[in-house]
Amino acid sequence: MYQFKRSIDLKKHLELVRKSGKTIGFVPTMGALHNGHLSLIQAAKQNTDVVVCSIFVNPTQFNDPKDYEKYPITIEADIKKLNDVSTDIVFLPAVDDMYPEGLDGNIHYDFGDLETILEGKFRPGHFQGVGRIVHKLLDIVQPSKLFMGQKDLQQCLIVRKLLKIIHSSTELIVCPTEREPDGLAMSSRNVRLSPAARKKATAIYQELNAIKNSFGKGLLFMESAYEAVDHLKAQGFDPEYADILALKDDTLVPLDQPATDDMVVVAAIAAWLDGVRLIDNIIIQGKL
Structure with a gap:
């Protein structure tokens, strides 16, 4: 499994992948991986040639700084899990690499009413942060298919709108929610x-x-x-x-x-x- 920490290095590698005619599947995560994430990796492996998984806790989608600080970081365990399911590439960028312009960007995506209900109502600014980071990651990875879980259904729909806004050819694949034996959604x-x-x-x-x-x-x-x-x-x-x-x-x-x-x-x-x-x-x- 290849590991990249700088976006410029990952982009160079993926250019060679695309030139060889291989398709790229992408699974963006914030780490603390569980079987729900790994099911997305497996879906990507079944549908594309090379699978990229990113691990990046995105500060711009947390409207509560304390929630950002508490988010579990388990990089070593995450890498082992990804290796165990034969992930091809893991991308581990730093905040400065993803946001060289700083966190206070002025870009705004028109997600319409979708970002004002449910999660958007209780987490103002959350989906603008999601849009920002997914846009950046898509520019770096340029996958043919993007894999996300139904548990974050509203986020999936936001990303689907983002793909239309930025005129991306990437196809979004929404996979079923993975659950614990007692029914609790994996998170x-x-x-x-x-x-x-x-x-x-x-x-x-x-x-x-x-x-x-x-x-x-x-x-x-x-x-x-x-x-x-x-x-x-x-x-x-x-x-x-x-x-x-x-x-x-x-x-x-x-x-x-x-x-x-x-x-x-x-x-x-x-x-x-x-x-x-x-x-x-x-x-x-x-x-x-």
């Missing part, structure tokens, strides 16, 4: 949960399934989401949102009327537990 943040909170955290997935199971069965179309908030509060969570949304033109729209059969409908939850912010979503109806 780098899970390691920060206490044992008791880790056990309790499965309630989020349970509430998502309850929303799905009650959908279209006579309840008002948002009633099950309101109930999910109440149930989570009763178990010691601090919910930020529990919503049912429709996917229209790569944008999530809050469902304000009963869904029609041709709609793609998703349920999404974000809640704090034990000082850790957890997010998850499931598809209620249709396919992404």
Whole structure:
């Protein structure tokens, strides 16, 4: 497995890869890797010739500096995991390399209403930071395919919009959420949960399934989401949102009327537990 710390060196190497006619798959991460990340690597290996994984904790997408400081850093373990699944290249850039212009950039991406709901509502500026770093990484790697997980569905849709904004030929592949045996969505943040909170955290997935199971069965179309908030509060969570949304033109729209059969409908939850912010979503109806 090749390791690169400077973008200029990685670009030179990948130029040779492209000249040889090989396709490049790209998995951007912030490290603290788990089986969810590794499933993306495996998907990339199945669909492209050379797989690049980046590990970079991006400061511009953290609206809370304390959250940035607490983000787990496990580089040695991450490299071993990537090597174990035969990753071709790992990119480990420094902040100065990715942001030579400084962190206070003035570029702005028009993501429309998608960045003002759900995560965007509670993490102002987050998706502009995501757009900035993904744009930079795409310029460096120039992959034919980009692999991301459904757990970060809203982020996937933001990146899909970004690809259109920058007229990129890269294809976004959204892979299913990987879960623990008890249903908890795999996340780098899970390691920060206490044992008791880790056990309790499965309630989020349970509430998502309850929303799905009650959908279209006579309840008002948002009633099950309101109930999910109440149930989570009763178990010691601090919910930020529990919503049912429709996917229209790569944008999530809050469902304000009963869904029609041709709609793609998703349920999404974000809640704090034990000082850790957890997010998850499931598809209620249709396919992404």
